Amino acid sequence: MNAGERLTDANFPAHPEKATLEGKNKFLGFWLFLGGETVLFATLFGTYLGLRKMHLDGPSGEELFSLPLVFLATMLLLTSSLTSVYAVLSLKQNKVRSLQGWFIVTLLLGLGFLGLEIYEFIHYVHEGHTFTSSAFGSAFYSLVGFHGAHVLFGILWISTLLARNWNRGITLANAPKYYLFALYWHFVDVVWVFIFTVVYLMGKVG
Amino acid sequence: MATHESHKKRSGLMDWLTTVDHKKIGILYLLAGGFFFLIGGLEAILMRIQLMEPDSKIFTGELYNQLLTMHGTTMIFLAAMPIIFGFMNAILPLQIGARDVAFPYVNAVGFWLFFFGGLLLNLSWFLGGAPEAGWTAYAPLSTVAEDTGVDFYVLGLQIAGAGTLAGGINFLVTVINMRAPGMTFMRMPLFTWASFVTSGLILFAFPALTVGFFLLMFERVFDANFFNPDMGGNVLIWEHIFWIFGHPEVYILILPAFGIISEVVSTFSSKRLFGYSAMVFATVLIGFLGFMVWVHHMFTVGLGPVANSIFAVATMAIAIPTGVKIFNWIFTMWGGQIRFTTAMLFAVGFIPTFVMGGVTGVMLSVPAADYQYHDSYFVVAHFHYVIVGGLILGLFSGLYYWYPRMFNRVLNETLGKINFWLFFIGFHLTFFPQHWLGLMGMPRRVYTYMSGQQLDGSNFVSTIGAILMGLGTIVLLINIVISASAKHAATKDPWDGRTLEWAMPVPTPEYNFAQTPLVRGLDPLYVEKTAGNGEMTPAEPVGEIHMPNGSILPFFLSLGMFVAGFGFIYANWIVAIVGLGGVLVTMFLRSVIDDHGYHIHKKEVEADIKGGRA
Amino acid sequence: MANHHNTTEPTVHRHEEIQRKLALKEERKHHNVSFVMMILLTIVAFFAIWSDKISDSFAVIFILTLAVVQVFFQLYVWMHLSHKGHDFPIWGMASGVLVAAVTVASLMAMIWTS
Numbered sequence: 001m002n003a004g005e006r007l008t009d010a011n012f013p014a015h016p017e018k019a020t021l022e023g024k025n026k027f028l029g030f031w032l033f034l035g036g037e038t039v040l041f042a043t044l045f046g047t048y049l050g051l052r053k054m055h056l057d058g059p060s061g062e063e064l065f066s067l068p069l070v071f072l073a074t075m076l077l078l079t080s081s082l083t084s085v086y087a088v089l090s091l092k093q094n095k096v097r098s099l100q101g102w103f104i105v106t107l108l109l110g111l112g113f114l115g116l117e118i119y120e121f122i123h124y125v126h127e128g129h130t131f132t133s134s135a136f137g138s139a140f141y142s143l144v145g146f147h148g149a150h151v152l153f154g155i156l157w158i159s160t161l162l163a164r165n166w167n168r169g170i171t172l173a174n175a176p177k178y179y180l181f182a183l184y185w186h187f188v189d190v191v192w193v194f195i196f197t198v199v200y201l202m203g204k205v206g
Numbered sequence: 207m208a209t210h211e212s213h214k215k216r217s218g219l220m221d222w223l224t225t226v227d228h229k230k231i232g233i234l235y236l237l238a239g240g241f242f243f244l245i246g247g248l249e250a251i252l253m254r255i256q257l258m259e260p261d262s263k264i265f266t267g268e269l270y271n272q273l274l275t276m277h278g279t280t281m282i283f284l285a286a287m288p289i290i291f292g293f294m295n296a297i298l299p300l301q302i303g304a305r306d307v308a309f310p311y312v313n314a315v316g317f318w319l320f321f322f323g324g325l326l327l328n329l330s331w332f333l334g335g336a337p338e339a340g341w342t343a344y345a346p347l348s349t350v351a352e353d354t355g356v357d358f359y360v361l362g363l364q365i366a367g368a369g370t371l372a373g374g375i376n377f378l379v380t381v382i383n384m385r386a387p388g389m390t391f392m393r394m395p396l397f398t399w400a401s402f403v404t405s406g407l408i409l410f411a412f413p414a415l416t417v418g419f420f421l422l423m424f425e426r427v428f429d430a431n432f433f434n435p436d437m438g439g440n441v442l443i444w445e446h447i448f449w450i451f452g453h454p455e456v457y458i459l460i461l462p463a464f465g466i467i468s469e470v471v472s473t474f475s476s477k478r479l480f481g482y483s484a485m486v487f488a489t490v491l492i493g494f495l496g497f498m499v500w501v502h503h504m505f506t507v508g509l510g511p512v513a514n515s516i517f518a519v520a521t522m523a524i525a526i527p528t529g530v531k532i533f534n535w536i537f538t539m540w541g542g543q544i545r546f547t548t549a550m551l552f553a554v555g556f557i558p559t560f561v562m563g564g565v566t567g568v569m570l571s572v573p574a575a576d577y578q579y580h581d582s583y584f585v586v587a588h589f590h591y592v593i594v595g596g597l598i599l600g601l602f603s604g605l606y607y608w609y610p611r612m613f614n615r616v617l618n619e620t621l622g623k624i625n626f627w628l629f630f631i632g633f634h635l636t637f638f639p640q641h642w643l644g645l646m647g648m649p650r651r652v653y654t655y656m657s658g659q660q661l662d663g664s665n666f667v668s669t670i671g672a673i674l675m676g677l678g679t680i681v682l683l684i685n686i687v688i689s690a691s692a693k694h695a696a697t698k699d700p701w702d703g704r705t706l707e708w709a710m711p712v713p714t715p716e717y718n719f720a721q722t723p724l725v726r727g728l729d730p731l732y733v734e735k736t737a738g739n740g741e742m743t744p745a746e747p748v749g750e751i752h753m754p755n756g757s758i759l760p761f762f763l764s765l766g767m768f769v770a771g772f773g774f775i776y777a778n779w780i781v782a783i784v785g786l787g788g789v790l791v792t793m794f795l796r797s798v799i800d801d802h803g804y805h806i807h808k809k810e811v812e813a814d815i816k817g818g819r820a
Numbered sequence: 821m822a823n824h825h826n827t828t829e830p831t832v833h834r835h836e837e838i839q840r841k842l843a844l845k846e847e848r849k850h851h852n853v854s855f856v857m858m859i860l861l862t863i864v865a866f867f868a869i870w871s872d873k874i875s876d877s878f879a880v881i882f883i884l885t886l887a888v889v890q891v892f893f894q895l896y897v898w899m900h901l902s903h904k905g906h907d908f909p910i911w912g913m914a915s916g917v918l919v920a921a922v923t924v925a926s927l928m929a930m931i932w933t934s
Contacts, residue, residue: 003802014840018905021383025308029379031909032409035916036371040413042920043450046927047421047432047443054438071866078862082855085898089848131430135438138430142421156790164798173802186899190891196862197887201869205876382908409912410919442931450923497919501930509930 006169012094017179019172026176034187041191044146045198048139052203055136058128061203066120070200073116074192077151080109081189084182091178096169099178103158106185110155117148140199147195150188157181216756224756226310229714231317232296233612238321239288244679245328246280249273251676254636258669260657270653271338272355276331278341282455283363284324286597290462291320291373293604294401296612298377300707300714301395303386303723303730308379309372310754311796316373318764323366326771330358340651342452345433345444349425354775357426361771364419365764367412374408377401386706387745388725392486395705395729396472396479399486400465403493404458410497411454418447427774442507449500457496460592461489463600464531467553470603471535473701474550475542478729481534488527495524505576514573521571528564532557547701548622552603555630559599563591566641581651584644590637602629602682610696613689614712621685625678632674639664639671704729709742711818717751720744720811720820748815751806763792854897861890 003020013019018027052061087102121141124130131141158181165174216224225231253273256265265273299307307313330336337355339348348356381394381402394402422444424430431437433444472479479485501509501517535557544550566588570576579585602625610616643664648655655661699708706723709731721744727733734742766788773782814820865883868874874882896902901910 004800025379025383028382028908029308029375031906032375032378032912035912036375036409036413038913038916038920039410039923040417042923043414043417043447043927046924047417047447049924049928050440050443050931051432051438054440056438067866067870071862074862075859078855078858081894081898082851085851086848089844089851092844131424131428135431135434135440138424138432138439142424142430142432160794160797173800183899186894190894193862193887193890193894197865197883201865201883202880204869205879406915410915414919414923440931443927446926446930447923450926497922501926513930 003173004168004171006171007094007175009094012170013172014092016091016094016170016172016175019175023172023176026180030180030183034183037187041143041146041194044139044143045194048143048199051135051139052199053136054134055129056134058133058137061136061140061199064124064127064129065200065203066123067200067204069116069120070196073113073120074196076109076113076116077189077192080106080113081186083109084185088179088182091170091175094170099170100162100166103162103178103181107155107158107162110151110185114148114151114155117144117151144195144199147188147191150191154181154185154188157184220758221756223761224314224758226314226754226756226760227716228295228299228307228310228313229612229716229718231313232292232294234292234317235288235295235320236292236612238317238324239285239292242280242284242324242328243286243289246277246285247676247679249277249280251672253277254669254672256653257655257665259666260655260659260662262654266653268335268338271340271651272331272336274651275338275340275355275359276328276336279327279337279359279363280324281593282341282459283366284320284327286459286593286601287370288320288324289601290404290459291316291370293397293462293466293601293608294373294377294404297608297707298398298401299380299384300611300710300718301398301705302381302384302389303706303719303725304380304384305718305722305751306384306754307376308383309376311757311760312372313376314757314760315763316369316376318760319369319372319767320366322764322768323362323364323369323771325362326365326768327358327362330355330362333358342448343422343444344448345422345425345441346435348422348444349433357423357775360419360423360426361774364416364423365767365771367415367419368767369764370408371412371416374405374412377405378409381405386719386722386725389730390725392483393725393728393730395465396468396482396485396489397462397465400461400468400489403489404461407454407458407461407493407496411451411458414447415451418444418451421447423774427777442504445504445507446500449503450497453500453503454496456592457492459597460600461492463556463597463604464489466600466604466607467535467556468531468538469705470549470553470607471538472729473607473703474545474547474553475539476545476702477538477542478704478732479534480537480540481530482728484530485534488530491527492524495520495527499524502571502576505573506580511573518571518573522568525564525568532561547606548617548619548626549603549607549701551623551626552599552606555626556596556599556603559591559595559630559633563588563595566591579644581649582644583640583648583650586650587637587640587644590640594633594637599630599633602626605682607701608707609689610700610712611707611714614695615689615692616696616700617685617689621681621688625681625685627678628674628681629678632671632676632678635671636668636675637671639667643668699731704732706730706742711820715814715820717753717806717811717820720751720815721748722746748808748811750808751811752803753806754803755801757796757801759792759796763789766792850897854893858890858893861886 007016018024083102083105087099087106090099090102130137161177161181168174222230222234252265253270256262256270334354337359339351339356343356343359381398421432425432431439433439433441435441468479468485499517499521501513502521505514570579570585570588606617606622643661646660648661696712698711709723710718723742724745730742734740766785769788770782770785773779773785811820865886868879868882895913900906
């Protein structure tokens with residue numbers, strides 16, 4: 001049987017994402033990549049934590065951050081993490097339409113999150129908090145912007161994946177790809193949990 | 207089983223540009239790394255010529271700074287690491303009985319990213335001058351430099367580093383998922399183990415460097431303020447990030463050399479490696495400790511006695527697993543039937559040389575003493591003893607050892623021994639006097655010294671040594687040319703090998719093993735030889751073999767990064783967007799073009815076996 | 821061999837299929853519970869700061885703990901680290917977290933000393 005063939009309920013494996021050697025390799029390789037990403041974000045977090053008080057004449061985090069807006073963004077991303085896990089459940093049951101539906105919801109929530117983040121950044125720039133205004137500004141936009149870039153890349157990724165496989169059902173070739181995207185998206189949410197806590201909530205208490 | 211007819215055989219240049227075969231990528235890494243090794247070596251000899259006599263005025267000031275920066279950067283990132291990756295690619299899958307690496311396509315991406323990154327960095331020589339802030343690029347020296355040299359450094363290494371990270375993940379997954387039946391973790395050859403641990407270090411050390419380079423790039427190109435004290439920044443952030451990467455990098459370099467030495471010593475002593483499990487444990491422990499010691503590069507920063515003491519003790523602790531290795535190599539030779547081939551000579555030369563580098567390392571790990579040694583030639587002597595005396599001797603040993611497997615020719619032993627003695631004697635002549643130069647107060651990275659300070663003699667000897675090392679390398683080149691024109695191919699097992707890479711005919715078939723071998727113990731080929739079989743028992747019947755298709759996309763993806771690199775260096779956003787757009791397009795093409803590879807028919811495999819080609 | 825899978829039998833045993841469905845149902849329940857938990861943890865953290873009633877130093881430790889708990893939900897329930905066959909992913913993440921912790925600690929604690 002060919003890895004590109006549509007799976008039927010009769011021949012559907014328990015773990016379609018790991019049913020081939022290629023799938024197993026992708027699964028493990030991506031997890032290891034996420035381990036490396038952890039260090040990447042940690043370096044950005046460390047830089048931010050080292051420099052977060054250095055706002056000079058510009059506004060401090062305490063003056064800038066609007067918690068309700070960030071709380072809303074957090075809820076959007078958290079919910080999108082849930083919908084992507086629903087999509088993985090559909091994947092395991094060979095329900096391709098339901099998988100597509102949940103991933104589209106994920107995608108829309110991700111777009112909503114990005115919209116809020118862009119709105120927030122524009123607002124900050126008007127307040128005099130820019131990338132070049134101080135060490136705090138540079139570190140803030142690097143950390144939060146890196147995360148935003150990850151969200152954007154995820155949106156491009158899932159869009160391509162859905163469009164390419166729209167009429168193909170679930171196959172042994174695309175099941176690992178869906179699964180990997182879900183892992184990626186959860187990881188992006190994990191990073192955000194720390195950004196919410198360390199940057200925004202801790203920013204309010206100094 | 208459906209087969210795919212999309213496979214077309216490519217030949218010549220196109221074959222090399224599109225290959226995803228780990229054996230060919232290994233050769234590409236070795237060639238490109240070897241080329242950069244010659245460039246880095248030339249830069250070193252030019253520096254030694256400048257320092258041969260006091261008050262010399264051949265390569266002064268800025269030019270000297272460029273030479274020393276490019277020598278260090280090239281040797282670490284563009285010579286040593288790619289040559290290591292060359293051996294890992296060419297040998298590691300064979301040693302574990304795999305048909306390929308886990309991600310052949312990503313493997314090609316990794317190579318081309320390294321190649322274009324290295325090219326970008328070296329083009330700086332012709333485009334306004336090379337970087338001159340040292341290979342460590344400390345801020346604010348690197349952030350205030352006016353010309354584009356440091357931009358080439360940041361962008362070139364960022365691109366090459368992305369390729370390295372991809373390679374690291376690839377080898378980790380290969381080792382975990384693709385071992386042949388019976389090849390348990392505790393039966394893996396030491397080179398595979400060392401490569402596995404090195405890949406783990408790459409995975410966790412390189413992301414820090416990636417961020418460091420981003421910050422430095424933002425600082426230079428987009429006027430960020432991470433390292434600018436006037437705007438609230440702090441230069442120590444760069445120093446920490448660089449060494450959080452930089453110290454594991456030292457172990458990334460030396461562990462594969464340990465692996466090579468273990469293979470060579472065991473093979474040419476005709477003995478099983480002494481204390482195999484202790485060797486494995488020591489390798490893992492060195493890898494772990496490698497992450498906990500970076501502050502010893504920053505003892506003189508003034509982090510205080512507590513921090514310095516903690517990191518001093520951690521640093522000294524590394525001497526313990528390293529000592530275990532040294533003793534195990536000696537005990538492996540003890541009572542063995544030693545054959546002093548060129549590979550073995552390099553391995554035997556490695557052991558005392560590396561011990562000397564290790565001893566000065568322990569001296570440097572004492573913070574109080576380090577205040578004296580810091581930034582002197584003593585440090586230069588130390589790290590050249592571990593990197594040249596350790597890593598490079600190990601790589602030479604591996605080259606002579608695995609050359610028949612990689613290139614189907616045996617290198618000439620007489621020339622090999624000339625190569626060894628010239629290089630070995632040259633090495634000690636170059637770097638041993640530098641210990642004294644350092645203790646007498648000669649600072650590193652300074653382009654001249656005055657006469658009458660008792661520095662003349664040692665510097666002169668040092669330069670003579672460097673020229674001998676250069677001659678040794680030229681002998682190697684001659685040897686390679688002679689072997690390439692030799693008529694007869696190597697036999698499949700010229701050294702009476704013990705591990706799986708010697709179980710196939712030469713040239714190695716593109717699918718490596720016609721039938722996946724069954725591994726029945728440590729040193730699997732030796733096990734079969736003593737059992738009277740002489741060759742591996744297959745673990746599966748002859749069947750169709752699935753192969754990945756070649757692709758030109760890795761080349762264009764990396765070319766896109768190369769173009770984008772220029773865009774960022776010259777702050778030309780159109781070029782940057784075109785380059786990054788090219789990268790995205792190749793990624794998009796890769797994901798929408800279905801490519802399930804192709805199959806080699808059972809009949810072809812059977813014909814290969816019958817004809818002695820598999 | 822392109823595909824190493826063992827699903828060539830034409831029919832899956834009925835009993836096994838029922839078991840698999842039950843397992844998936846159970847999984848969905850776990851996902852929902854952890855979603856509710858994560859929402860609650862986020863709200864608690866938010867109000868711990870928003871209300872301004874808790875002392876700052878305690879609040880910081882408190883919300884960091886909540887974040888760590890939440891991340892465990894993500895990793896172990898949503899990303900299935902609790903399932904079989906995740907030994908190497910756990911090793912990879914644990915090593916990453918270790919290096920990450922050392923990195924953050926050093927950049928926080930060792931750049932402003934005199």
